[in-house]
Amino acid sequence: MKNLKNRVHLIGHLGVDPELKTFDGGSQRVRFTIATNDSYTNKKGEKVEETQWHNVIAFGKTAEVINKYCKKGKEVIVEGKLTSRDYTDDKGIKRYITEIIANEIMFIGGKKNDA
Numbered sequence: 001m002k003n004l005k006n007r008v009h010l011i012g013h014l015g016v017d018p019e020l021k022t023f024d025g026g027s028q029r030v031r032f033t034i035a036t037n038d039s040y041t042n043k044k045g046e047k048v049e050e051t052q053w054h055n056v057i058a059f060g061k062t063a064e065v066i067n068k069y070c071k072k073g074k075e076v077i078v079e080g081k082l083t084s085r086d087y088t089d090d091k092g093i094k095r096y097i098t099e100i101i102a103n104e105i106m107f108i109g110g111k112k113n114d115a
Contacts, residue, residue, distance in 0.1 A: 006081045008100050010054060011108070012036040014074045020067040030063035032056055032070070034078060056080070058102040066105055075109035078102045 012034035019031045034056055039049045056078055058066055070076065080102040089095050 008078075008080055008082050010034060010036055010078045010100065012054070012076070012078075014070055014072050014076065015053060017072050018067050018070050020063065028060065028063045028067075030058050030066045032066070034076065054078075055097060055099040056102050057099055058105070062102055062105060066102075069107065070105070074107065077106040077108060079104040079106075 015033040015035050017032070021029050021031070023029070034054050036052050036054065037049060038052070039047055042048050058080075078100060080100045082098065083101055084096065084098045086094055086096045
């Protein structure tokens with residue numbers, strides 16, 4: 001049975017055009033963000049909209065498909081797993097990042113979102 005303990009499904013819009021990187025040997029990675037929206041009613045009875053931004057990366061064929069068909073604003077469903085890592089930036093500061101490693105992407109929203 002497939003590991004279901006670390007599984008993420010997000011529906012949102014691309015915040016940027018995907019950024020493709022090709023490595024030595026021809027393997028590829030794509031990086032982009034998607035925005036998900038949620039709303040709730042606060043104590044004053046006002047509707048509050050919230051947008052969350054998610055970092056997404058994909059490799060191989062999934063990266064190729066995303067790079068070919070996705071542009072900023074495209075509505076998608078991303079399925080993958082959540083990962084966290086740290087790195088040291090150019091100024092020597094330790095940074096932390098949480099990303100979704102996408103293994104599937106589905107396009108939704110019809111022709112109006114196509115570039």
